[in-house]
Amino acid sequence: MAQINEKKQLASSVTGFLPGDDAVVSFDNVSLGYGATSEADYILKSLSFQLPAGSFHFLTGPSGAGKTSLLKMIYLAQAPTSGRISLFGETVSSGDRAQVARLRSKLGIVFQEFRLLEHLNVFDNAALPLFVHGQSFRQYRDDVTELLTWVGLKNQLQAMPHVLSGGEKQRLAIARAVVTRPTLILADEPTGNIDYAMGLRIMRLFVELNRLGATVLIATHDESLVRASGMPVLELKDGHIVRRDLNTTVGGRL
Amino acid sequence: MTVVSRLSSMKARHLLPEQDQREIALHYVIGVLCVLACLAALIVMASDRAARGWAREIRAEVTVQVRPTGLESGSVAAARAAEVLAGVKGVGQVTALEPEKAKALIKPWLGDAILDDLPIPNLVSVRLDDKAPATVKALTDALISHDIDASIDDHSVWLKDVEQSALTIRLISIGIFFIIFTATAAVVGFATRAGLTARATIVEVLSLCGATDLFIAQRFQYRFARMAFESGLLGAAIAAGVMAVIKATGSSQSFALALPFSWLDLLILLPCPFLVALIAAVTARIVTLRLLGGKG
Numbered sequence: 001m002a003q004i005n006e007k008k009q010l011a012s013s014v015t016g017f018l019p020g021d022d023a024v025v026s027f028d029n030v031s032l033g034y035g036a037t038s039e040a041d042y043i044l045k046s047l048s049f050q051l052p053a054g055s056f057h058f059l060t061g062p063s064g065a066g067k068t069s070l071l072k073m074i075y076l077a078q079a080p081t082s083g084r085i086s087l088f089g090e091t092v093s094s095g096d097r098a099q100v101a102r103l104r105s106k107l108g109i110v111f112q113e114f115r116l117l118e119h120l121n122v123f124d125n126a127a128l129p130l131f132v133h134g135q136s137f138r139q140y141r142d143d144v145t146e147l148l149t150w151v152g153l154k155n156q157l158q159a160m161p162h163v164l165s166g167g168e169k170q171r172l173a174i175a176r177a178v179v180t181r182p183t184l185i186l187a188d189e190p191t192g193n194i195d196y197a198m199g200l201r202i203m204r205l206f207v208e209l210n211r212l213g214a215t216v217l218i219a220t221h222d223e224s225l226v227r228a229s230g231m232p233v234l235e236l237k238d239g240h241i242v243r244r245d246l247n248t249t250v251g252g253r254l
Numbered sequence: 255m256t257v258v259s260r261l262s263s264m265k266a267r268h269l270l271p272e273q274d275q276r277e278i279a280l281h282y283v284i285g286v287l288c289v290l291a292c293l294a295a296l297i298v299m300a301s302d303r304a305a306r307g308w309a310r311e312i313r314a315e316v317t318v319q320v321r322p323t324g325l326e327s328g329s330v331a332a333a334r335a336a337e338v339l340a341g342v343k344g345v346g347q348v349t350a351l352e353p354e355k356a357k358a359l360i361k362p363w364l365g366d367a368i369l370d371d372l373p374i375p376n377l378v379s380v381r382l383d384d385k386a387p388a389t390v391k392a393l394t395d396a397l398i399s400h401d402i403d404a405s406i407d408d409h410s411v412w413l414k415d416v417e418q419s420a421l422t423i424r425l426i427s428i429g430i431f432f433i434i435f436t437a438t439a440a441v442v443g444f445a446t447r448a449g450l451t452a453r454a455t456i457v458e459v460l461s462l463c464g465a466t467d468l469f470i471a472q473r474f475q476y477r478f479a480r481m482a483f484e485s486g487l488l489g490a491a492i493a494a495g496v497m498a499v500i501k502a503t504g505s506s507q508s509f510a511l512a513l514p515f516s517w518l519d520l521l522i523l524l525p526c527p528f529l530v531a532l533i534a535a536v537t538a539r540i541v542t543l544r545l546l547g548g549k550g
C-alpha cells in the first residue's frame with residue numbers, strides 16, 4: 001500500500017499530471033457565473049486542471065477569488081455554469097442524486113463554517129459519516145475515540161458543539177471530515193480559527209493522510225502557513241488559475 | 255476507556271432532533287383522527303350486529319291476514335287459520351290476534367266513537383321454526399287446501415329496509431375511513447414537508463456526508479411512523495374507553511338496542527395503530543424522496 005502510494009507520488013512529482021483516468025478531480029473548461037450574464041463577470045473562467053491521485057495542493061488566492069466556490073463545485077454542492085467536471089474518473093451529471101451520494105461518500109469535507117450538528121455531541125458528530133454509511137457503534141467506537149484524542153478533544157467527547165471554542169469546533173469538523181479515511185479531502189480555511197501551533201499540527205494530519213494515499217486540496221489565504229509548509233500551490237486570481245505548482249515537494253517542511 | 259463506556263450508541267432517531275411544539279400538534283391531530291376511525295369501526299360492528307338481529311327477528315315471523323268468507327265471523331276464521339297453520343311443518347307458535355286486542359291497541363289514538371265502525375283486520379301471527387322455517391308457499395298451500403282466503407306477509411319489505419339501512423351505514427363508514435386515512439396522509443405529508451424545511455441544515459449535512467436520499471427518507475419515515483403509532487394507540491384506547499363507558503353504564507336501553515356493542519369488537523381496534531403507522535411511513539417516505547429529488 002505504502003509502496004504504491006509512493007510510486008504514485010513519485011510519478012506525480014515528475015509530471016504533475018497523471019493520465020486522465022488516474023485524476024481524482026478533473027475540470028474541463030469549467031466556468032461559474034452565479035447568474036451573471038456576461039462571461040466577463042464570471043467568478044471562475046474556463047478552468048481546466050486535474051488533481052492527480054495522491055497529490056497535495058493549497059488552493060490560494062485573495063478573499064472573494066472563488067476558492068470556496070471551486071470547492072463547492074468539487075463536492076457537488078454547486079453546479080458549474082458551463083464545462084465538465086469528473087471525479088474519480090466519473091463525469092458528473094447534473095440531477096443524478098444517487099451519483100452525488102456515491103461520489104460524496106469518497107470525500108472528506110471541512111467547511112469554512114464547520115456545519116456541525118448542534119443536537120449531537122462531539123463523539124456523534126465525528127462519527128456521523130460512519131453512521132450514515134451503516135457502521136455500528138461497536139465498529140466505529142475505538143476509531144472515533146482515537147481520532148478525537150488525536151485532535152485534542154478527548155475530554156469533550158460528550159460535550160455539545162455549542163460549548164466548544166471556535167478552534168475546538170474546527171478540530172471536530174476536521175475529525176468528521178477524515179474519519180472515513182476519504183480518498184479526496186477538501187478543506188476550506190481549516191486553520192482559520194486555530195493558533196499557529198495547532199494549525200501546523202492540523203496540516204501535519206492532512207500531510208499524513210496524504211502520505212497514506214488521500215488526495216488533498218486545502219483552500220486558505222494564510223500565506224505564512226503555505227510558505228512555511230513548502231507544499232504546492234494552486235492559486236486563483238480574477239477567475240483564472242495564475243499559479244500551479246507541480247507536486248515536486250511532497251512532504252514539504254512539515 | 256471509562257469515557258467511551260459512558261457513550262451511548264447514536265440511535266437513528268436522534269439524527270432528527272425533536273420539535274416538541276409542532277409534534278404535539280401532529281400527535282393531537284392523528285390521535286383525533288384515530289379516535290374517529292375507531293369509533294366508526296365500532297359503530298359499524300355494532301350496527302351490523304343490530305341489523306342482523308332485527309333481520310333474524312323479522313325473518314322468523316310471518317303475519318297472515320284472514321278474510322272471512324260466507325257466514326264465518328272474522329275471529330272464527332282467524333282461529334281456524336291459526337289451527338291450520340300450526341299444523342304446518344316448520345311452524346312454531348301461532349297466535350291469532352283478537353280484534354278486541356287490536357282495538358285496545360288503537361284506542362288511545364282513535365277514540366271509542368270511530369273504533370266501532372273501523373274494520374279491524376283479522377291477523378294471525380306465525381312464529382317460524384328457527385332451524386327449518388316453513389316457506390310462504392307451504393303456508394299458502396295449507397290455507398288454500400282448507401278453503402281459507404288469506405294473504406301472507408313475510409315482512410320482506412321490512413327486511414329490505416333493514417338490510418338497506420345496514421348497507422348504508424357500512425358504505426358511510428367506508429367513506430369515513432377513506433376520508434380519515436387520506437386526512438392522515440395529508441397531515442403527515444404536510445408535517446414531513448415542514449419537518450424537512452425546519453431541518454434543512456441537518457439534511458444538507460447528512461447529504462454532504464454521503465447520505466443517500468433513501469437514508470434521509472428513512473429517518474423521516476421512522477420518525478413519523480413512530481409518532482403515528484403512538485397517536486394511533488392513544489386514539490384506539492380512547493375509542494375503547496368511550497365504548498366501555500357506553501356499555502358499562504348501559505344508561506339507555508334504546509342505545510344498547512341500536513348499538514349492541516360487544517367486548518370482542520375491541521379487537522378491531524388492534525390494527526389501527528399499525529395502519530396509521532403504515533400510512534404515515536409511506537407518506538413521509540414518498541414526500542421526502544420527492545422533495546429531495548427536487549420534484550416537490
Ligand SMILES: Nc1ncnc2c1ncn2[C@@H]1O[C@H](COP(=O)(O)OP(=O)(O)O)[C@@H](O)[C@H]1O
Pocket residue numbers: 034043061062063064065066067068069070
Ligand atoms: N451563492 C452565491 N451566489 C452568488 N454569488 C456568490 C455565491 N457564493 C459566492 N459568491 C460570490 O462569488 C465570489 C467568490 O466567493 P467565494 O467562492 O466564497 O470566494 P473565496 O472563498 O475565495 O473567498 C464572491 O464575490 C462572492 O460574493
Ligand SMILES: [Mg+2]
Pocket residue numbers: 067068069112188
Ligand atoms: Mg471562502
